[in-house]
Amino acid sequence: MVENCMQNERAFCTSECPFHLDIRDLITKIQQGRFNIAYKTYQNTVGFPGIVSALCHEPCIPVCPMKDAGGAISLKMLEKAAIQFARSREPDQYNMPPKAARIAIIGAGISGLACALRLSTKKYDVTVFEKSSRIGGHLLDLPDNEIFLADIELQFKHEKFSLILDSEITDLNLIGFDAIYIATGKDGNDFGLAQNMTGSWATAQPGIFIGGSILRAGTMTAIADGLQVSTAIEVYLKIGKMGNGDEQPEGTRLKPETIRKTTSTAIHAADGVSYTKEEAIAEAKRCLKCCCDNCVHFSPLMNYFSKFPRRITEEVEISIHPSSLDGHATLATRLLSTCNHCGLCKEVCPADIDVGEFILQSHRAMHEAGKMPWAFHEFYLRDMEFSNSEAALAMLPEGFSKARYMFFPGCQLGASYPDYVTKSYEFLKSINSDTAIMLQCCGAPADWAGDETIHSEVIEGIRHKWLDMGKPTAIFACPMCSQMFQKYLPEIERKFLYGFLEESAMNAASQFVQQTASVFDPCASRHEPDLQQTIRNLVLSAGFNLEPLPMEKNMAECCTFGGQVAIAHPPFAEFNVEKRIRQNNYPYITYCANCRDIFVKAGKPVWHILDILYGLNRENKALPDVSQRRENRLLAKKTLLHQYWNKEFTMNLPEKLLIISPELREKLNKDMILESDLYQVTEYCEQSGNKLLEQDSGLFTGHLQIGNMTYWVAYRILDDGRRELVRGYCHRMKIEEK
Amino acid sequence: MAEETTKLICCKCNKELEMIKTDFSYLGHTFFTELPRCPGCGNVYISEELVKSRISEVEMQLEDK
Numbered sequence: 001m002v003e004n005c006m007q008n009e010r011a012f013c014t015s016e017c018p019f020h021l022d023i024r025d026l027i028t029k030i031q032q033g034r035f036n037i038a039y040k041t042y043q044n045t046v047g048f049p050g051i052v053s054a055l056c057h058e059p060c061i062p063v064c065p066m067k068d069a070g071g072a073i074s075l076k077m078l079e080k081a082a083i084q085f086a087r088s089r090e091p092d093q094y095n096m097p098p099k100a101a102r103i104a105i106i107g108a109g110i111s112g113l114a115c116a117l118r119l120s121t122k123k124y125d126v127t128v129f130e131k132s133s134r135i136g137g138h139l140l141d142l143p144d145n146e147i148f149l150a151d152i153e154l155q156f157k158h159e160k161f162s163l164i165l166d167s168e169i170t171d172l173n174l175i176g177f178d179a180i181y182i183a184t185g186k187d188g189n190d191f192g193l194a195q196n197m198t199g200s201w202a203t204a205q206p207g208i209f210i211g212g213s214i215l216r217a218g219t220m221t222a223i224a225d226g227l228q229v230s231t232a233i234e235v236y237l238k239i240g241k242m243g244n245g246d247e248q249p250e251g252t253r254l255k256p257e258t259i260r261k262t263t264s265t266a267i268h269a270a271d272g273v274s275y276t277k278e279e280a281i282a283e284a285k286r287c288l289k290c291c292c293d294n295c296v297h298f299s300p301l302m303n304y305f306s307k308f309p310r311r312i313t314e315e316v317e318i319s320i321h322p323s324s325l326d327g328h329a330t331l332a333t334r335l336l337s338t339c340n341h342c343g344l345c346k347e348v349c350p351a352d353i354d355v356g357e358f359i360l361q362s363h364r365a366m367h368e369a370g371k372m373p374w375a376f377h378e379f380y381l382r383d384m385e386f387s388n389s390e391a392a393l394a395m396l397p398e399g400f401s402k403a404r405y406m407f408f409p410g411c412q413l414g415a416s417y418p419d420y421v422t423k424s425y426e427f428l429k430s431i432n433s434d435t436a437i438m439l440q441c442c443g444a445p446a447d448w449a450g451d452e453t454i455h456s457e458v459i460e461g462i463r464h465k466w467l468d469m470g471k472p473t474a475i476f477a478c479p480m481c482s483q484m485f486q487k488y489l490p491e492i493e494r495k496f497l498y499g500f501l502e503e504s505a506m507n508a509a510s511q512f513v514q515q516t517a518s519v520f521d522p523c524a525s526r527h528e529p530d531l532q533q534t535i536r537n538l539v540l541s542a543g544f545n546l547e548p549l550p551m552e553k554n555m556a557e558c559c560t561f562g563g564q565v566a567i568a569h570p571p572f573a574e575f576n577v578e579k580r581i582r583q584n585n586y587p588y589i590t591y592c593a594n595c596r597d598i599f600v601k602a603g604k605p606v607w608h609i610l611d612i613l614y615g616l617n618r619e620n621k622a623l624p625d626v627s628q629r630r631e632n633r634l635l636a637k638k639t640l641l642h643q644y645w646n647k648e649f650t651m652n653l654p655e656k657l658l659i660i661s662p663e664l665r666e667k668l669n670k671d672m673i674l675e676s677d678l679y680q681v682t683e684y685c686e687q688s689g690n691k692l693l694e695q696d697s698g699l700f701t702g703h704l705q706i707g708n709m710t711y712w713v714a715y716r717i718l719d720d721g722r723r724e725l726v727r728g729y730c731h732r733m734k735i736e737e738k
Numbered sequence: 739m740a741e742e743t744t745k746l747i748c749c750k751c752n753k754e755l756e757m758i759k760t761d762f763s764y765l766g767h768t769f770f771t772e773l774p775r776c777p778g779c780g781n782v783y784i785s786e787e788l789v790k791s792r793i794s795e796v797e798m799q800l801e802d803k
Contacts, residue, residue, distance in 0.1 A: 334802055373765055373801045692755065692776075692783055695745040701783065712784065729786045732797045736761035736768070737780060 001358050004351040006253050006292035007308045013060035013075065013290075015252035018224040019052070021045045023060070023075065024291065030078055030284035033277065039086030042079055043155075047114045047227050049089075050151030051139070053079040055219050065259045065288060071266030073287045081280035091121075093158040098123045101237045104177035105129070106169050109137020110219060111212025112183035113152060114226030119233065120159040127177070128161060131168035137185050138213065172208065179233045182210040183226060190214060200232035201225060202243040207236060255350045259290050260297070292350065299345040299355070300557065300576050301338050309345075309355050316358070320365045330371045336362050337376045338569045340562035341448060342523035347554055363450030374708045375732045376568040377449035379672055382707060383630075384441040387411035388458060390652065391633035393439040394465040397429065398645060402470025403436035407497070408485075410478035411441040415629035416593040416608075418636035423614050424477060424497055425640060431504060436469045437644075438462070439637055442481040443488065448563045459488045466492060475500070477610070478592055479524035479531065480562075498534045498591060501613055505541075512612065513543035518584055520549060520599070520606070521556035522592035529553065531591075535609055539589050542612050549583045561594035567672070577602045597623055625669035627655065627676065655679035658715075659724040668728050677706050678728045681713045686723075699726055703735075710735060744785075751778030765800050 013023045022041070029038035039049065046052040056076055064072035083089065101124055105112040108130035120126045134140060139148045172180055172191050182191060182203075193203040193210055201211040209232055211225035235241055267283040269275050275283065295309060296302045302312065315332035339359040346354040366372040391411070396403050407428050414421040421439070428435045443458035466472065466489070473493040476482040482494050519539060525531050532553055539546060551557045559580060560566060566573035577598060581588075587605035589612065590596050599606040601623055611618060624632055634651040641647040655675040660668070668675065685691035685702035692701050694714070701714045714727035746755040755774035760782055762769055774783040784793070 330803070370766075375797075375801070689750045690779075690781055691749045692781060693747045693749055695747060697744070700749070701746075703782070703784070712786070712789070714786075727786055729789050731784070731789045731793050733762045733764045733793055735782055735784075736763055737782065 001353060001355075002309045002313050005309050005353055006255075006351055007310060009254045009292055010252040011290040012063040012065065012252060012254060012256070013073075015250075015254075016059040016063050018059070018218070018220040019046050019227070023287075024289040026082070027073075027078070027284050027287045027289055030082060030280055031287075033281055035082050035085035035277070035280075036087040038082040039089065040092075042082050043089075043091065047117055047223055048110070048148075048151050048155055049079070049083055050154070051110065051148045052220065052223065053083055054144075054147065055142075057218070057220065065256060065261055065290060066264075066266075066286060069261045069263040070286065074266065074283060077269065077275050078280055078284055081275045081277070084274060085277055085280070089154065091155050091157055094121060094123075096123045098125065101125065101178045102127070103233060104169075104175055104180045105183060106172075106180065107131075107137065107183040107185055107188060107212070108135040108163065108165070109183060109185045109212060109222065110139055110148075110152075111137075111185075111222035111226035111229075112181060113156075114223045115181050115183065115230045115233070116161050116226075117155055117159065118227055118230035120156070120161040122230075122234070126161040128163050129167045129169050129175075130163065130165050133165050135163065135165075139219070177207075179207045179236055180209065181226070181229050181233065182208065182214065183212040183222075183229075184214050186213040186217070188214045196243065200235075200243045201229045202232065202236075206240075206242055209233060209236075253351075254290060254292055258292055258294050258348075258350050259288060261288065294348040294350070295345045295353070295355065298348045298555070300340060300342070300560075300572075301335070301359075302345065302355070304338065304572050304575065305335055307335075309353050309358075312355060313358060316362045319371070320362055320369065330366070333366070333371070333373060334569060336366070337373070338563070338565050338572050340523065340558035340560060340565060342556075342558035342562050343526055344523065344555065344557060347526060360447070360450070363448065364452055365450070367450035367452075372450060373568070373732075377445065377451070377564065378707050378709065379567060380445035380564045381449055381451070381454065384411070384443070384445045384458070386630055387439075387441040387633060388461065391439060391630070391637055393437060393637045393640065394469070395640075395645060396436045396469055397434055400434045400436075403434050403472040405432050405435040405495075406438050406466065406469055406472035406474050407435055408438050408442070408474045408476055408481055410476065410481040410593070411439075411633065412597075412629075413477050413593045414439065414633045414636035416597055416624065416632070417616070417618070418632045418639060419614070419616065420477070420593065420608065420610050421636040422639050422643070423616075424610065425644075427504075428475060428497070428500060429644070431500060435475070436472055437640060438465060438469075438474075439633070439640075442478075442484040444480055444484050445564060447484065447488075455488075463489060479522045479528060480592065480594075482528070483524040496528075496531050496534065498531065498538060498609065502534050502538055514545065515543070515587075516545040516547050517587045517589050517607070518547045518549045519552065520559075520580070520588040520590040520595055521552050522590060522595050523556045523558040523562060524592070526554055526556050535589070535591050538609060538613065544589070547584060547586050549588075551583065559590075559592070559595040559598045561592075561598055625665060626672050627665075627668075627674050630674070630676070654683075657722060658682065659718070659722055664725060664728065671729065673711065673728055673730055675725075677709075677711050677730075678713050678725060680704065680706060681711045682715055682723050682725070685713070701727075705734065708732070708734070746774055746783050748776035748779060748781050750781065751776050753778045755781075755783055764797060765803075767800050767803075769796075 026041050043049045060075050061072045103126050105116050105128045108128050116126050116128050196202045196204045201209045209229045211229050212222040264286045267279050319330040319332040336359050409421045443455050446455035475495050477497045560573040560576045581599050581604035589607045591609045596606050596608045638649040641649045658679050681704040684704045699714045703712045709730050711730045715723045715725050756777050757772040758775040760773040
């Protein structure tokens with residue numbers, strides 16, 4: 001999956017640099033004011049820092065993305081600053097034993113000298129033949145050439161090689177060396193050899209390489225050739241291979257459109273000549289250090305953990321296939337349980353890498369291996385089970401044997417407020433009387449939990465009911481349900497409730513005229529541009545002014561409900577909820593019940609689009625707690641059955657018998673503990689007698705494992721026989737009582 | 739794990755709870771500690787404080803292991 005990842009792709013400047021200087025690295029050092037180490041980096045890459053910094057033709061300038069954002073980064077000036085402010089410009093001295101291999105370099109121009117410098121540093125036996133009486137080749141024709149000669153002298157300070165001047169080589173066979181570099185310069189003798197295009201300046205003759213100005217113009221390329229030929233020669237000497245030594249593919253796959261630019265004014269040297277330290281640091285800080293990091297910037301998961309796809313896949317792999325001695329280590333469990341499955345990582349990746357899909361598959365593998373902590377998903381799997389049993393409903397409209405449409409509101413819409421479902425169905429029935437209803441969960445919790453068995457049961461269940469209804473078109477209120485159908489029930493045609501509302505020109509109350517709000521697109525609407533536009537049309541026709549959010553439409557972010565990560569990773573969820581609601585100070589309008597409820601809970605004024613269209617004022621209404629969310633679903637079912645089928649449905653809510661203070665109720669909601677579970681524990685205690693008496697308080701206490709979770713209660717029996725709940729809590733560890 | 743201070747009586751056996759070794763398991767790991775238990779039927783008591791502190795810490799450690 002990650003082989004196409006561009007994380008390590010060269011920056012544009014590095015790609016154009018004849019030396020492929022690691023400019024991100026160099027810049028970082030200058031930014032930190034570490035000029036000495038910056039100089040070392042530069043010296044090690046270019047061989048002759050004095051010459052290169054003076055003569056470089058700056059091919060980096062035209063490709064710098066900052067060129068139209070305040071001015072390209074002046075690397076040449078920064079390189080000069082690195083030289084000027086380095087503590088020592090002396091080359092390093094290496095104490096290594098001499099190597100026996102003998103290398104001849106034909107030509108003491110700068111390319112031959114660059115090759116000689118590298119090889120003599122590695123203690124090869126190097127002999128340079130020069131037909132003239134001087135070294136430096138074409139550099140000597142340039143003004144200020146004494147500076148260049150001084151740099152050559154400095155860099156060779158600790159190295160020895162044989163220099164034979166006034167010696168023109170005419171036949172390579174006569175000199176008898178293990179390897180030869182032909183660097184005879186422009187119009188020089190090529191000895192009848194040419195560069196063999198297999199790479200690395202190899203000729204067709206084993207051991208003989210050619211490069212520098214004889215092949216192509218340019219002082220920089222001449223030096224770069226000499227340095228790279230030294231590596232090719234080493235490869236040849238070690239393994240006898242010509243070509244394909246150390247050369248890297250040219251260019252870069254980095255995409256300019258993925259670079260996020262911030263305009264800043266280029267720093268000019270106050271003295272007009274060279275930077276001060278402060279000026280150099282300021283200019284270095286303008287550098288974007290171009291790299292492909294869209295995923296780490298935008299993906300909530302990768303941003304939170306500061307990890308690139310490659311690292312994530314490695315960590316997930318060792319979690320699925322543990323390498324620890326006991327075979328139990330699952331290091332990335334928390335990380336992979338933090339994915340919202342929002343799809344933003346793939347959306348922003350120029351290489352289309354889908355880390356989300358990879359993580360989803362890893363959930364399946366973890367579940368299969370029994371390594372996925374059950375606690376991360378059990379609450380919502382039980383919630384789904386409730387939606388698909390007690391709260392489920394699949395009905396054809398009275399008088400129809402098949403339906404053209406089927407309203408699928410999704411389990412959380414009715415859980416928030418039953419009238420979202422009942423009013424929507426009423427509306428849909430009024431425009432198409434042959435609209436069926438299907439109240440249940442779309443299976444997302446099982447998909448996210450990686451439980452393929454349960455997931456396929458849910459999907460098959462929906463498919464059967466849909467077939468029985470005569471293959472109606474599904475009408476969704478929740479983009480997530482629609483996305484799940486698209487993925488797992490592609491044969492079902494899909495539409496959104498909101499399109500019907502727009503077509504019917506339902507006019508919302510005019511109270512919103514001149515109010516400004518922002519549409520928060522749910523992440524599952526990412527690839528539903530028509531839906532996103534419909535919502536905007538509805539909002540505008542209700543009288544609102546629209547203020548776009550920075551992250552909307554195809555860049556939509558998850559409200560953090562996706563993947564139900566708040567259980568596995570509460571700090572991640574809290575951090576990201578804050579981030580979402582702080583995008584601006586206007587109220588949000590959304591079309592996902594989960595986005596609405598999560599943001600309202602965090603204190604953001606949010607409307608569900610249906611609040612606006614149906615004129616539902618929730619402002620002073622508390623959000624339903626986890627127990628009420630179940631009750632609301634039953635209530636929606638009861639109302640619909642009564643209204644459209646004249647059937648009575650008894651809501652089974654024995655927990656209503658418990659007396660619970662508002663404070664405790666709030667605490668239970670925060671801990672996601674259902675009152676029905678705690679009622680079951682008290683019932684167990686009373687029926688089995690397995691209870692303890694707290695002598696001081698007179699409270700009874702007891703526990704019961706429901707699913708995998710162990711629930712505890714402390715309660716008292718009131719005079720009328722009712723039970724007053726005083727405490728309720730739970731833990732994931734199992735007590736081995738047998 | 740900390741000892742509880744409230745005096746607890748098992749309603750079934752009418753016996754006061756004593757600190758007795760108790761086994762736990764979570765995510766394939768097993769361990770034990772001393773907790774108030776009925777010496778007769780073995781019924782256990784774990785306080786909310788203990789659940790919110792040490793137990794939840796250990797749970798998180800095991801999930802990250």
